[in-house]
Amino acid sequence: MLTYSSDIFNGVIVEPDSLPPDPNDFRSALAETIGRWGQEGYQLAWIDIPAELVALIPEAVALGFMFHHTAGDALTLTLQLQKGAFVPPPASHYVGVGGMVLSEDDEILVVQERRHIQTRPGFYKLPGGLLDQGETIARAVEREVREETGVRAEFDCLVGYFSHQMTWQFGKSALYHICRLTPLSRDIIIDEQEIAEAKWMPVAEFMALETTHTFNKNLVQMVRKGIGMRPVDWPALTDAVEVFAPS
Secondary structure, eight states, X not given: OOOEEEOTTSEEEEOGGGOOSSHHHHHHHHHHHHHHHHHHTOOEXXXXXXXXXXXXXXXXXXXXXXXXXXXXXXEEEEEESSTTXXXXXXXXXXXXXXXXXBOTTSEEEEEEEGGGTTTSTTOOBOOEEEOXXXXXXXXHHHHHHHHHHOOOEEEEEEEEEEEEESSOGGGOEEEEEEEEEEESOOOOOOOTTXXXXXXXXXXXXXXXXXXXXXXXXXXXXXXXXXXXXXEOOOTTSOTTOOOEEEO
């Protein structure tokens, strides 16, 4: 039999180290283990099959497992052990961050992406990008600003403004959070693969540009009003939970 552990939703998760590499051995062990799960009253089963054991996937499917999601180097499959058991859907959203880096002399750090050179000439935007797995909003925006512009900046607050794009890559939605940062350096070294230009621009000039999106203009106005949310430390929560509150 395969070894497994239970989760808090009355489901079971197969231990990856227990997967036999031979497809016949795997199918036999999995079939026996499914019988045990039924006897023990579990609702749902999960199994991660790594890329190097891809030959096991057809065997799991033959026994009723369905594809759920992939993490690049492994495919996660699930099996309803009881009819009507709830199957949590795969992740439906991307989370992105934009960094508004404002200097003491009222300049804003802006970038022009290479993909916009031909289609949107003169269009400057805030540096930013997507969160990596397990990354906090604060650390992600600091990293994105540094990667795109070379400028080191420290997270200050979440501006009380975010966008929700309903359809983005692969049919998923995107939540885009705007952050205020304080610059710790000024020298610019761009990521030449992604960024065509980065520079410090007077805020008045940025606001006057016809190409500056109304969304970004409103953000600047909100920041100047001091509207924002900062992380709060609530002892009852774990380190894996990031909470922001108005300041």
